[in-house]
Amino acid sequence: AKSSGRGHVKFFNNTMRKKLKTHADIENDLQHGIEHNEFELYYQPIFTIQEAQVIGFEALVRWHHPTKGFVAPNDFIPVAEDTGQIINLDLHLLDLAAQQISHWYQHGLPFTRVTVNVSSRHFASLDFVAQMHALYKKYQLPLGSLCLEITESGLIGNLELATKIIKGLAPLEVKLCLDDFGTGYSALGYLHQLPIHILKIDKSFIDHITKSHNPLIDAILSLAQSLQLDVVAEGIETEQQLAILKQTPCKFGQGFLKARPMPAKDAKNVILHGL
Numbered sequence: 001a002k003s004s005g006r007g008h009v010k011f012f013n014n015t016m017r018k019k020l021k022t023h024a025d026i027e028n029d030l031q032h033g034i035e036h037n038e039f040e041l042y043y044q045p046i047f048t049i050q051e052a053q054v055i056g057f058e059a060l061v062r063w064h065h066p067t068k069g070f071v072a073p074n075d076f077i078p079v080a081e082d083t084g085q086i087i088n089l090d091l092h093l094l095d096l097a098a099q100q101i102s103h104w105y106q107h108g109l110p111f112t113r114v115t116v117n118v119s120s121r122h123f124a125s126l127d128f129v130a131q132m133h134a135l136y137k138k139y140q141l142p143l144g145s146l147c148l149e150i151t152e153s154g155l156i157g158n159l160e161l162a163t164k165i166i167k168g169l170a171p172l173e174v175k176l177c178l179d180d181f182g183t184g185y186s187a188l189g190y191l192h193q194l195p196i197h198i199l200k201i202d203k204s205f206i207d208h209i210t211k212s213h214n215p216l217i218d219a220i221l222s223l224a225q226s227l228q229l230d231v232v233a234e235g236i237e238t239e240q241q242l243a244i245l246k247q248t249p250c251k252f253g254q255g256f257l258k259a260r261p262m263p264a265k266d267a268k269n270v271i272l273h274g275l
């Protein structure tokens with residue numbers, strides 16, 4: 001008994017303790033953060049590969065934590081997903097994005113689409129369609145002004161439900177983008193069954209396009225073409241990557257080379273004056 005007890009002590013090493021503490025901390029702080037408006041959306045431009053014309057933005061959350069300072073999404077989104085708080089957080093962030101769109105719209109800025117990341121768990125919940133309809137009504141959003149980014153796991157776990165949800169969003173002209181494409185199940189068979197509109201090629205593929213032949217990207221692009229999907233290449237960091245993409249049929253891109261995620265006031269300047 002003694003040795004198994006010691007085994008447990010050893011098993012719970014300091015790193016794990018720290019991790020557990022952080023996990024619990026974040027869990028406690030998330031709800032507080034929503035209520036006290038500690039979350040801010042940054043907006044990263046999505047542009048045409050050929051002309052660098054901005055066609056929209058991806059909204060990316062930033063947490064201004066009262067004591068920890070800046071907390072990056074990768075440090076709290078997974079926790080929120082584990083605890084189920086992601087649904088509340090998603091709803092809060094969708095509300096912030098809708099508020100921003102309606103603000104720009106009312107100030108006469110050119111139409112801009114905002115893409116919001118939605119967790120699989122939230123997207124595949126029964127209330128989701130009604131929540132989106134309520135959001136459009138609350139902010140009088142122009143049709144087609146929202147795009148939702150979802151990863152494969154949210155869609156192929158229950159194809160029938162996902163299809164029903166996407167169809168329920170169709171009257172709002174909400175666009176659906178499959179995020180991080182190529183990193184998940186990579187089960188291509190399901191793609192043609194889903195009424196999605198956009199594929200986002202994961203950054204890990206763009207990282208490797210240093211030569212002119214890119215069989216994987218070419219395959220994704222021809223797949224997208226045959227399914228009539230738009231493609232966004234994410235994580236474009238170098239002129240060389242952009243130059244190579246210009247020689248492909250990939251229409252849209254996003255990445256630090258052209259613009260980092262930025263606060264709404266800077267995004268407004270991009271809407272007005274371009275990149």
Ligand code: C2E
Pocket residue numbers: 044059060061072073074077090093117118119179180234235236237254255256257261
């Ligand atoms: P993601 O959806 O794949 O978002 C792209 C991430 O890549 C963002 O990191 C973005 O800032 C970063 N990125 C964009 N261009 C470049 C580039 O050229 N180089 C490099 N190195 N990185 C680039 P971020 O903002 O830290 O977000 C990380 C992840 O957290 C996101 O990955 C997404 O899964 C999640 N996330 C962020 N915001 C939200 C949100 O509002 N809701 C939900 N549910 N998840 C979010």
Ligand code: CA
Pocket residue numbers: 058117149179
């Ligand atoms: Ca995304």
Ligand code: CA
Pocket residue numbers: 179180200202203234
């Ligand atoms: Ca992504």
Ligand code: CA
Pocket residue numbers: 180202203
């Ligand atoms: Ca990613």
